[in-house]
Amino acid sequence: MKLWKECARFFTGLMVAVFLALLLITRPVFAEMPSETFASQLKKCALIAVDEQRLQCYDSITGKQEQPLGYVAPSEDIMTSTIEKPVVEVKPIKPGRGRWLGIKSYRRNYILPVSFNDKVNQVLYNGLGEQFRSDETEVKFQLSFELPVWENILEKNIDLYVAYTQLSFFQAYNDEYSRPFRETVYEPELGFKWTPELSISGWDLESIRLAYNHQSNGRARPLSRSWDRIVGQLKIRRDDISLGVRLWDRIDSIPTDDDNPDIEDYIGNGELFAGYDVGDHRLGLMLRNPFEHEALQLDWTYLFSKKAGLYLQYFNGYGESLLDYNHRVNRIGIGFMLNDWL
Template sequence: MLTLLMMAAAPQMTDMDACLLNAVKESVGDVTVAEVKILCEEKLNPERELHDSALDHRIAEERISNASDFSLTAHKNNYVLPFTFNQTPNQAPFDPDELPLQHTEMKFQFSFKMPLTVPLLDDSGRLFFAYTNQSWWQAYNSEYSAPFRETNHEPELFWVQSVDWQLGDWLVPFWVLGINHQSNGQNEEKSRSWNRIIGSLVFEKDDWTVLARAWYRLPEDEKESPEDSKGDDNPDILDYMGYGELGLVYKHNDHTFSGLFRNNLDFDENRGAVELGWSFPLGRKVRGYVQYYYGYGESLIDYNVRTNRIGVGLEMTPIL
């Protein structure tokens, strides 16, 4: 009876109180109350325009999730484009009698990361492992068994260091340094791969987020002959992929616009690429996604061939 009286006399717990209590119970480590509050406000008021940046929400969500060691979170955005149209498919690596390429195919990407250490260096740094899979599937080419034309595998190991730098009106919340391997898992003439050391800086201001990445390619031995299984499969890849890239994200209400830009900075033989994306709400958990790509290096098999592709589909985990 005393318990019932105490329950009746106690003030009723609000949805915010319940969310905060549940989040605090589930999280450990150095997650702050402010970060928990940001996440709860977003969950309880999805239509309200929040004052915190999109990056603040992404960081808060990941820190709460990563408080449980070895948890998986999204790394790059995860999406599936059931329909893409490529105006310039690269037939060269494939026998046209065995696999004549169609202009239409599916493209999808899934990407995750996991922490390998507890927070170190004053709770401001952490080591991560990440894996990204990107595939191009001739799904409608049923007459030729609808094969996967290309799949790129990208495991990486990197350190994320939180900082609080100010550059004019821009905030630099963290920097990243890591080692990256990318290959297409093929052999002989279709084999493509490279290894890089990559450094990244993230800048944010209001609804804008900028990612600047620069890389150094780890050298490989030259092939003794084109048929040799050992040695560099693509010695000229930097001529097409350059030495870095610039990513832009602009979030307006619940719409996200993104851009990825590369250039080899060679004025005599200038080559580059641009990828544009638009993510928009379709429901509570599903988002529509439109992607356009023009230039070199969309996939490793096409690193030295210009691609012109438009695709539509769904995005499961957004960039921000």
């Protein structure tokens, strides 16, 4: 576990270094002649006494070519008829640009009206004096969006953004205990997103993110859970295949205020994710902390419109929510993906 943690820290730092290095590599290079050199050449031409030679000197600087003998300048009518129409460059619209107040989807937005977990953590409430027993079937939904605060910083395709993700588990079918929200995870984030438009061996580098991330469930002790992280993320794509890695390093908290000191042992320090598009079908995979307390998520989406689709999700492992971060969950749910509603 320590080796995996150190590797995650190393690669998080490496992503920061790559982020800064690529900014320097991709800076614009101007091929214009320095003003001092251009002025000095003009002075040299002005000192030439012979008119014809002086004119040739000026032409050599400006790049004007000498016309051959017998050359006849075209008439004004011919020139106007053969002049090409100006080409207007149409810049592609980036995903999410031009939407209401600039808000766009961040992670998945979905609702699973029916999700079944056959490994409910009933032990959590024992000894707390709470008369509550969680149902195996509940509603799971997630809302996630981001808002650019400062776009195209220094003309480098870098955006400063704020993001918010909320994951909730609603005991909608638990009549005995008044249908409570069993758990809600609040996750604000502040970071930088870079879309460098680079391609290597057919793989497009879609984005690199570096952010400060906070997660908490807003509960009182002993059910309180929270932690803060520095998160780095890299995503690449080739045709219909997308791959990504997300690494993080926890910001240490005061031991007396730490409600979950061993959370890294269960959630780890990174995750891998992948996606594959086949027509109207989208397949997804997430793998986290494979060497100890692993977590696996499989996704299938069928898009029946441009804004929504049928969504099937399977999760097995640790860290599905903060409340159950150290408890294995085995859940399958069906519902709707709403990623393009913003």
